[in-house]
Amino acid sequence: MLQERQLKGKGTCWTLRLWSAAVISILLLSTCFIMSCVVTYQFMMDHPNRRLYELHTYHSSxxxxxxxxxxxxxxxxxxxxxxxxxxxxxxxxxxxxxxxxxxxxxxxxxxxxxxxxxxxxxxxxxxxxxxxxxxxxxxxxxxxxxxxxxxxxxxxxxxxxxxxxxxxxxxxxxxxxxxxxxxxxxxxxxxxxxxxxxxxxxxxxxxxx
The missing domain is CATH 3.10.100.10 (Mannose-Binding Protein A, subunit A)
Known part of the structure; x- marks a missing residue:
């Protein structure tokens, strides 16, 4: 019985570790995706602003x-x-x-x-x-x-x-x-x-x- 409980405990522990690893991987991937979106959005927003800034030196409005x-x-x-x-x-x-x-x-x-x-x-x-x-x-x-x-x-x-x-x-x-x-x-x-x-x-x- 003791050996059986130990085996079940090891199995449960291993399962938890797998789930934890999966959750951490998903969180990391999500973070990377969000960061890439932020970078892309920022680039898209900055690009016209740069042109506006450049043209402002030539044109007032x-x-x-x-x-x-x-x-x-x-x-x-x-x-x-x-x-x-x-x-x-x-x-x-x-x-x-x-x-x-x-x-x-x-x-x-x-x-x-x-x-x-x-x-x-x-x-x-x-x-x-x-x-x-x-x-x-x-x-x-x-x-x-x-x-x-x-x-x-x-x-x-x-x-x-x-x-x-x-x-x-x-x-x-x-x-x-x-x-x-x-x-x-x-x-x-x-x-x-x-x-x-x-x-x-x-x-x-x-x-x-």
Missing amino acids: LTCFSEGTMVSEKMWGCCPNHWKSFGSSCYFVSTTENFWSISEQNCIQMGAHLVVINTEAEQNFITQQLNESLPYFLGLSDPQGNGKWQWIDNTPFSQNVRFWHPHEPNLPEERCVAIVYWNPSKWGWNDVFCDHQHNSICEMKKIYL
């Missing part, structure tokens, strides 16, 4: 637009005041004439770059903001003058997305691009000299909150 209704979606897309919103970007039309390189630097100083046009809808939206009597620099150039056009943000230059005026580009010395209004073709791209002074268009990605 933002205008935000409701862009989603689902819980899983971003609810607000924000652009600096006086910038235009379209798709996932914000646009600013400069009324100051400068060389292409200086225009790009001015965009960079506002947390942006010269505009990169990817679709006809985007171009149509942009041209609605422009003065038909003025040319505007785009973020498109051919630095070597060999016909290898490239966008300022390294977006691949697609032959399917181009809006050149007829017979343009036409001179290898004209290594930058402006969007201009000509009759009868209306708005289109024209290769121009980079050291001529034109207005320009800046683009930045929206901030989502």
Whole structure:
């Protein structure tokens, strides 16, 4: 009987140890999971705040637009005041004439770059903001003058997305691009000299909150 009780006691003790180990493992895993969630949440919260902080050095205030209704979606897309919103970007039309390189630097100083046009809808939206009597620099150039056009943000230059005026580009010395209004073709791209002074268009990605 004594031996039997001792065996039962050992069995009970072993079972308790197994259960204790299991409970401790579950608690540890739960803690790790909770901590990972906290870290992920904190990163997600900090990321837009960093962008807001960075843009605050260039812009005093933002205008935000409701862009989603689902819980899983971003609810607000924000652009600096006086910038235009379209798709996932914000646009600013400069009324100051400068060389292409200086225009790009001015965009960079506002947390942006010269505009990169990817679709006809985007171009149509942009041209609605422009003065038909003025040319505007785009973020498109051919630095070597060999016909290898490239966008300022390294977006691949697609032959399917181009809006050149007829017979343009036409001179290898004209290594930058402006969007201009000509009759009868209306708005289109024209290769121009980079050291001529034109207005320009800046683009930045929206901030989502």
